Amino acid sequence: MKLGMLSLVRMIEEFGLRMQERRLARLIRRQRLHALPQVFGESLAALQAVFADTPVDLRGANSPNGYPAKEHLGELGLNAILLTQNIEINQFPQYLKMLGGGRDQVANHHYESDGLHTFIAYDDECGGRNVRLLSNDVELLAKVSTSTFHPPPPWIAWYELGPYRPALQGNAEHWFCHVWDPFWESLSLEAQDKFIEASRLRTQAHISNEDWEEGWVYLVRMRDPRYRANPS
Numbered sequence: 001m002k003l004g005m006l007s008l009v010r011m012i013e014e015f016g017l018r019m020q021e022r023r024l025a026r027l028i029r030r031q032r033l034h035a036l037p038q039v040f041g042e043s044l045a046a047l048q049a050v051f052a053d054t055p056v057d058l059r060g061a062n063s064p065n066g067y068p069a070k071e072h073l074g075e076l077g078l079n080a081i082l083l084t085q086n087i088e089i090n091q092f093p094q095y096l097k098m099l100g101g102g103r104d105q106v107a108n109h110h111y112e113s114d115g116l117h118t119f120i121a122y123d124d125e126c127g128g129r130n131v132r133l134l135s136n137d138v139e140l141l142a143k144v145s146t147s148t149f150h151p152p153p154p155w156i157a158w159y160e161l162g163p164y165r166p167a168l169q170g171n172a173e174h175w176f177c178h179v180w181d182p183f184w185e186s187l188s189l190e191a192q193d194k195f196i197e198a199s200r201l202r203t204q205a206h207i208s209n210e211d212w213e214e215g216w217v218y219l220v221r222m223r224d225p226r227y228r229a230n231p232s
Helices: 001-039 044-050 090-098 138-145 170-186 189-203 211-222 226-227
Strands: 068-073 080-090 103-105 112-114 116-125 127-137
Touching: 001 044, 001 116, 001 127, 068 170, 080 090, 080 138, 080 170, 090 127, 090 138, 116 138, 127 138, 138 211, 189 226
Parallel strands: none
Antiparallel strands: 068 080, 080 127, 103 112, 112 116, 116 127
16 A cells, blocks of 8 residues: 555656756747847748758758757747857957858848758857857858857956966856866867867967966866866
């Protein structure tokens, strides 16, 4: 009898959790339906019409190493990919030039070529620029995914905090976890070496050798679990 009651309680709890998950999923979907037009300046109906004739199924259009972040928006009736990344602001002109290469600029935020469409939106955060692309242009998405665009490194974005931080919190913690770490961990350890070497040339005038090696470099190195497992 007790076992039967316990099983019933578990069933009720599991049912309640599933109901909560479904309600949360519906809430997130409603929020996304509301946010997408705000971000790209087009109604959802207009975006759905633009991407109605996408020639291929984009659900498998992934990024190498999962970076930059890509998401297929089929649940919103869009056979299109939402690509999101943060880049250094001084890279943005090159980013726009890449978008415009071989494409007509339909509007300030809309590019088109042979029925393939790309919308761009952006805002600034912590010294970098959040760029969002909504696109069905497979070639462009692949080009962006393999590009060298990257967020401003910590010694630029958070220079005022200094490199010796026992713990991060607030905006800095959020930035490291959601902006810097995904980019940094998408690089091979050899590519990280090259990034650090190139960055040193840009920082010699204002960061001492001690603060660089024992501070900033140590900070970013130790955030990668691959390096922590086998530090050199």
